[in-house]
Amino acid sequence: MARSPSKPITEHLAYLLAQANREINRQLDARFRKEGVPVEQWRILKVLSDGKGHSMGELAEAVLLNHPTLTKMIDRMVSDSLVYRVQDADDRRKVLMFSSDRGKALTQRLNSLALSQEAFIAESYGNKATADLKRLLESLIEKAN
Amino acid sequence: MARSPSKPITEHLAYLLAQANREINRQLDARFRKEGVPVEQWRILKVLSDGKGHSMGELAEAVLLNHPTLTKMIDRMVSDSLVYRVQDADDRRKVLMFSSDRGKALTQRLNSLALSQEAFIAESYGNKATADLKRLLESLIEKAN
DNA sequence: TGGAAAATATTGAATATTCAACGATTCCGG
């Protein structure tokens, strides 16, 4: 008896997520191209835009990067004068990250590029579908933790 | 007048997708750990499991990898005797990839690990939510292309 | 309080990915 064919890769949730993620990221990257900034740096800048200092660990968690990768990306951003390090006085193991003025200005430009992308998506995809998708993703993430 | 705070990163579709993708992939990777195979190799093996030869370009598209990355991953898989190359007789620029017997056996073990993960997700997340999410992702991907 | 254990961030080596350039083959207009 022949084995029944297994479910195609395109029907797996993990694959659909990877595919959607890749496509959306690619589009966002294309918009960020003219600023020469990868999506991860936008996330970092955005988290830092509250003006409060954020530790490396906190940042790594928030921007979905592991510690060594973040350290090296921050090194580059420091070279570009987008962010700076301050040792935490209360816990000297920690380093607090802050956005520079240059970083803040860049953040605003990136934010508007990102918003325009979201608008573009919502337009072709529909507001309801977008909202539903976001809600489902939030709930999946919550369940997965 | 103070600038109104911009939308937090956690409310962006691109971020939610990245977060969900990372989490699901991490879980899948954990299950694949004992076979020592990254998720990408499972995708490759799965696509090749139809027994037909697939060109590198076709594969790269299907498994969401760009050409040079795929070439090098295939090199490793050839070393591990999971797949093999055959030059396409009809178009000698092309290389057709096939899964070896060893590759096929591994594919089946990986498939069942993947299915068990899907079952696990559907259990805590709900069948309806899972189906809705898949449908929305498919539709997003379609619109994005 | 002393010192082992935990938490935090960085480093260096190993590994993987990406970008640009290349070689081989096929396609196609004239």
Added chain:
DNA sequence: CCGGAATCGTTGAATATTCAATATTTTCCA
């Protein structure tokens, strides 16, 4: 049918990421 342009896959160099090990500081408990 010839020759330039396009397609396909690979390679090497540059870049980025990851893993394991390290240094520093703090926590905690015996």
